[in-house]
Amino acid sequence: MSSPLLINAAELLRRPGSERLVELQTTVGELGIEDDPRLEADAEVDVRLRLESLTDGIVIDGVVRAPWVGTCRRCLEPAAGIAESDVQELYQLVLTDPEAFEIVGDQLDLRQMVREIVLLDAPATPLCRDDCxxxxxxxxxxxxxxxxxxxxxxxxxxxxxxxxxxxxxxxxx
Ligand SMILES: [Zn+2]
Ligand SMILES: [Zn+2]
Incomplete structure (x- = not known):
């Protein structure tokens, strides 16, 4: 079974300067996030990316939206929301940038990248609403x-x- 988070980029890499739009839904569980009280396993994560090929890699930008739950830090009532994160990442055939992800076998594995973003942007001390x-x-x-x-x-x-x-x-x- 192939994961929707695995993107075949052979076509893009053949033609530097070409673009491709990727829209997909995954879940917190599929991202391999476990035991994080802010993120429920079946919460649906929405991924919308634009991929643009370079001669030696692929630049990605877009948005990741992930629902979170928690306890409001002011009123202690249940709180929930959707964390919206801007994405700007680089995938390289040969890693030269320490921040970049590697392209393996002409494939972009988005899983780790999306997981890191979701974990980073779910609020640690949420509010039920901004003016609670x-x-x-x-x-x-x-x-x-x-x-x-x-x-x-x-x-x-x-x-x-x-x-x-x-x-x-x-x-x-
Ligand atoms: Zn509150
Ligand atoms: Zn009072």
Whole structure:
């Protein structure tokens, strides 16, 4: 069974300067990503690339989209989204660039490249949404759904000291 992530590039390599568009879907599991709580095995990863051949390799640019899940760092509710990553990579017949991937047997193996991007761009400390209001530091309610009347100053221990002092002054001597 051949993987859709294995691209035969013989045709491209014969004609430097030629282009090919590649659109494919794979899954987190097919990429060989396991045990990453942000990435569910059956989550579908969308890959759209433009391949352009050089005399000694192939330049790739495009976009990879991968769904992620997590816990919002502010309100602690479930969070989910799609990480969209710009791709710019080089595949070479003979590796001279330390960042490049190797072309083996006229084939581009996109698997490792896409896996690295998906792992890198899934957020480590996500937000459920950009303007998440988070939890109230005083009473702990989720301020996205509940309006509380807490004033942040009330949590300041200096007020306790002041009111204690006032109570002492007011107390009949
Ligand atoms: Zn949130
Ligand atoms: Zn509150």
């Amino acid at each position: 209001a988070g939890l109230c530091p005083v009473c702990g309610v989720d301020r996205n759904t509940v309006v509380c009347t807490c004033e942040p100053d009330r949590a300041d221990p200096r007020w306790d000291a002041l009111s204690e002092l006032r109570a002492q002054l007011d107390a009949p001597g």
